[in-house]
Amino acid sequence: MSAELTATRASRFANWNVAIIAITVVVLIVAAATVDNFGTSENFGFLVLDVLPIAIIALPMTLVIVTGEIDLSVASTLGLSSAVMGYLWNQNQPIETIIPLCLLLGAVLGAVNGFFVTVLGLPSLAVTIGTLALYRGLAFVVLGDSAVADFPPSYTAWVTGTIGSTPIPNVLIIIVVLAIVFGVILHATPIGRAVFAVGASEQAARFAGVRPGRLKFWLYVASGLVSGLAGVLWTLRYSSARADNGAGLELAVVAAVLLGGVSIFGGKGALPGVIAGVVLLGSLQNALRLSDVSNEALNVVTGVLLIASVLGPNLANRLKGWKQ
């Protein structure tokens, strides 16, 4: 029975992966055909810049969720990284030292999460809700409610610019490189297999020679590092360091990952689906915004998609069960 169950579950997830990619393609085609200005190269640049933080944070988040944990502190890490960047820039530090420091800060914040979850064995949901508040609070302590602007134009121009005279935004390189790195790690290395093994059964993974604690710790470090990078890119994109940068973004990231067919219970998921989830979320929001739907009303779409992404496969499965 259990083998059968695993088989149907596996095919269900494969189906969902194909389905989400198909839905994304359909949405892109429909939006390009019906929404004015959606298909323009200028809008493509905006779309990529808009999904940039969600896209890169969703990559390590996928690995974290596949191990059965969660990291809700990512948006606060982004905010703290941005605030520290602004603070150091105000102290007349050179941007060449600030950026590595912000990345290091992100990694340290991730390590703090990892310490609480793996060394102290506390539930990651509670830990990262705590650090969500802690890191965002520290961001406000560092920068207050002021904003720091006037970052060097060469850096801000690179983030908002395109490759040569092509319409391809520079930041797409970052997304693609990170996606390939995390994709290869998850789907083609022993680390990736360990991630799936830990998510399916931590005890079994331990007996098979995996050290779940160490694995999760480094995944949290990766999650923090990428969130720190997202903070730097966010600051440069808007040329504005603020303590509330990216507030609430963690929900959109989790929504994109779950939409991509990753099971919140761990053990199942694939990176191509997650990337499709990010593109679907981003292009839907972009298309609706071009159609003059208010930003807040877009929340309805995000919420419905999030629930539907888990409910849909469940209901389909149940219907199949009834038919049999």
Place this chain on the structure above:
Amino acid sequence: MTAVGLPAPRRSSLDVVLRARELGIVLALAVLVAVTTISNPRFLSGQSIRDILLNTAILAVLAVGQAVVVITRNIDLSVGSVLGLSAFTVGTLLQNNNLPVILALLVGAGVGVVCGALNGVLVRYGNVPALVVTLGTLYVVRGVTYFWAGGSQINADELPSGFLNFGNATLIGIPYLVLLAVLVLVVTGVVLRSYRMGRELYAMGSSPQAARLAGIPVARRTIGAFVVSGGLAGLAGVLFAARFGTIDAAAGTGYELNVVAAVVVGGVAVFGGSGSVWGAALGALLLTTIGSALAVLEINQFWQQAIVGALILLAIGADRLVAARVAASLKKRGSHVS
């Protein structure tokens, strides 16, 4: 691990631990109040205490509902959005319309009950984890409120004076909002502690599988817990409207974080099965008092959120230690039996 169905001696030892857990918050609260008052005696003035209690009332009503859900090993992140929808509904209903307060309370709670039932049905029958469902409804309910309200705002001068009085008036020196919050707390606390229905919620949180095998109507209880949480969030929306008088579509944004913080700091375990609504309410009181104390001590307000975060980590860390010690002592005591 809970007291449900365990023999008497174990129950009492666990009771002591739980009581000690709440004692910890009371001590923290006492130290905080003492230190703040020594540095600035105005902290214990009538107005200051009244403000703290009024702000606690709203957070405590939300925390009680959240505790009920968390005890069943679920979570309800949609409470801030439900509060906003309820506040705006009640505001629109009462706008230039002199309706009785009791009607406002019922309508607000009704809005919340509908949202809670939706959450519960999706969790139970949709087989979707509570974290995902309520994250989704957090977005959806807030979005619906924005669709409806747009950029409009309801101001205090458009609300009936009777309703605003309810938000500020007192009965023998105690504000109505506080009385209502205490009533909610006592009723929920007694049901959870002494009634079969309440104990079944703990049993479900301790071991969902065992609860089902023991014949507990898990579906009904799960949906019931979400209905309670939703209904109380709706009620909190009415209190919010009465207290502040100004309502727009953003009312209650981000409250879910404070509510979860209050519950966790109050000693309700995120994996269900233990904790009490008394603890949750004390957690709400502690968080609100910290906010006021920072203002009185002239510490940068920006520290508040960081302190809340640190408190959450401290609380779950402490609970972990206590749980490990209890487990060890239970093992020792039970060794001759098993």
